[in-house]
Amino acid sequence: MASSKIRCGVAGVGSLGQHHARIYASLPGAELTGIFETNDARAAEICAKYCCRRFATLDELGAACDAVSVVVPTDRHAEVALPLLARGAHLLIEKPLCASLEEAERVLAAARAAARIVQVGHIEHFNPVMSFLEKEIDAPRYITAERLAPYQMRGTEVGVVLDLMIHDIGIVLALVKSPIEKIDSVGVTVLSQSEDIANARIQFKNGCVANLSASRMSTKKAREIRIFQGDAYLSLDFMNQAGHLVRKSDILDYGLKMKMGLVKAGDLSALPVREIPIEKGEPLALELAHFVDSVARAQEPKVGGALGKSALEVAITITEQIRAGKDRTE
Numbered sequence: 001m002a003s004s005k006i007r008c009g010v011a012g013v014g015s016l017g018q019h020h021a022r023i024y025a026s027l028p029g030a031e032l033t034g035i036f037e038t039n040d041a042r043a044a045e046i047c048a049k050y051c052c053r054r055f056a057t058l059d060e061l062g063a064a065c066d067a068v069s070v071v072v073p074t075d076r077h078a079e080v081a082l083p084l085l086a087r088g089a090h091l092l093i094e095k096p097l098c099a100s101l102e103e104a105e106r107v108l109a110a111a112r113a114a115a116r117i118v119q120v121g122h123i124e125h126f127n128p129v130m131s132f133l134e135k136e137i138d139a140p141r142y143i144t145a146e147r148l149a150p151y152q153m154r155g156t157e158v159g160v161v162l163d164l165m166i167h168d169i170g171i172v173l174a175l176v177k178s179p180i181e182k183i184d185s186v187g188v189t190v191l192s193q194s195e196d197i198a199n200a201r202i203q204f205k206n207g208c209v210a211n212l213s214a215s216r217m218s219t220k221k222a223r224e225i226r227i228f229q230g231d232a233y234l235s236l237d238f239m240n241q242a243g244h245l246v247r248k249s250d251i252l253d254y255g256l257k258m259k260m261g262l263v264k265a266g267d268l269s270a271l272p273v274r275e276i277p278i279e280k281g282e283p284l285a286l287e288l289a290h291f292v293d294s295v296a297r298a299q300e301p302k303v304g305g306a307l308g309k310s311a312l313e314v315a316i317t318i319t320e321q322i323r324a325g326k327d328r329t330e
Helices: 017-026 040-050 058-064 074-086 101-114 128-136 160-176 248-259 283-297 305-329
Strands: 006-011 030-036 067-070 090-094 118-121 140-148 180-188 197-204 209-215 222-229 232-237 242-247
Touching (some): 006 017, 017 040, 017 067, 030 040, 030 058, 058 074, 101 118, 101 305, 160 197, 180 305
Parallel strands (some): 006 067
């Protein structure tokens, strides 16, 4: 690179894109070169706040930047990503990668042809909770994940599976590391044109089962996961970056103490539950720092196009099952 800092841009500085701009402007290895934004008032606000330039076209933004975040509605990802790749920019594309597998293939093919990096914004992979899971989990047998959010118009160009559940799909695929054998899904449309509540049961070839639930009709926010494996049970909260675990060895020790009369049977206060020490951090800042570093080092990012495409494929399978079930009942 000509400059010691990676020249970064953001295509779309709405509710999430503005935070991409904020973080690029503060990252030591990056400089916020400019933005592409169709809303005049928002563009003026961000440019004034972070002393960056507003580019008139995606072509100009791509030519001026080494790396660009694509933070537009999902159904416009391919349309925005392709001209940026053509101008040689590395991309961080917010999840999901695209609205369809066909569009995802086009984007990834363009990235390969241009020898450019595509990182997909599965932000939970940069949550300190995920860092703990990656070290602790080696043979999960059963996983439950719940992701709840209040209804809002942003994101409703796709269903709740592509909007919310895809986070947990990506997490589960990364932890289980086994081909999928079977998927069973159900969903309900409430306010939008597609499913707003969904549940999917994913059975893997290695025997692990994951049960994922997502809703954007909740009165509260929640992002929780529970994992059972042969030697431990873990319960973690992605939102509050906290959790606890119970190890099998501790349970056996607890049972022995009961037999010896050292603890009373049924005394749950003596159950060996360990609080997990998780070093808190802003996942988006960690994600963008990793992206900038990947571009600087010309190395494949942690969440590259392959994982992004795999998660999209599973999400689309779930969505299609839900729609097929809805069609049968109408």
